[in-house]
Amino acid sequence: MNSSATILHLIKKDESNAFQLLFEQYYDNLLLYSYHILDDLEAAEDIVQDCFVCLWNSKKLHSFTGNLDRYIFKMVKNRSFLFLKEHKKRYETQLSFSFENDTHHYDTTEEYQGTVEILYETINRLPEKCRKIFLMACLNDKGYQEIADELGISINTVKTQMKTALKFLRENLQEKTFLTLLYLLTKKD
Numbered sequence: 001m002n003s004s005a006t007i008l009h010l011i012k013k014d015e016s017n018a019f020q021l022l023f024e025q026y027y028d029n030l031l032l033y034s035y036h037i038l039d040d041l042e043a044a045e046d047i048v049q050d051c052f053v054c055l056w057n058s059k060k061l062h063s064f065t066g067n068l069d070r071y072i073f074k075m076v077k078n079r080s081f082l083f084l085k086e087h088k089k090r091y092e093t094q095l096s097f098s099f100e101n102d103t104h105h106y107d108t109t110e111e112y113q114g115t116v117e118i119l120y121e122t123i124n125r126l127p128e129k130c131r132k133i134f135l136m137a138c139l140n141d142k143g144y145q146e147i148a149d150e151l152g153i154s155i156n157t158v159k160t161q162m163k164t165a166l167k168f169l170r171e172n173l174q175e176k177t178f179l180t181l182l183y184l185l186t187k188k189d
Helices: 003-012 018-038 041-058 068-086 088-103 109-124 128-138 144-151 155-172 175-186
Strands: none
Touching (some): 003 018, 041 068, 109 155, 144 155
């Protein structure tokens, strides 16, 4: 029996230490996961704690039969994206202000254009499949499921390729250039 199955078994038997084990098993990874989505540690902590409180109060896990890992991570993901949606205006304002201030660090339009060229050169160094998925998601604004359907691959493959692309770009671009990339990708006309 794996650890998540053991924890579920203990919860169903109303063992006193079951939720403590659940917390210890998942808290750090859930916090990192939410933080990765939000880039806001305090909000991520609140969301993860709220999820544990919800699980504790609702007693849903007493009759749960599915994949605990998938369930709890999806719960945190959904709440994290809901948080982003509710705070979208505030984040867009902050991002806009941040970028306006950051563009002053470029001495000339040529320097800014050079940064954009470096971005595209680095994107072109991605493996072909990874680059295609990244460009479909970022430049064509397609959802992961839409990409998966169009390419005849699983949504998990799309997610893995996007994660690989972002990791590669983060590692191969200077911080300012990577932030410019994120700005360009999130800017909507």
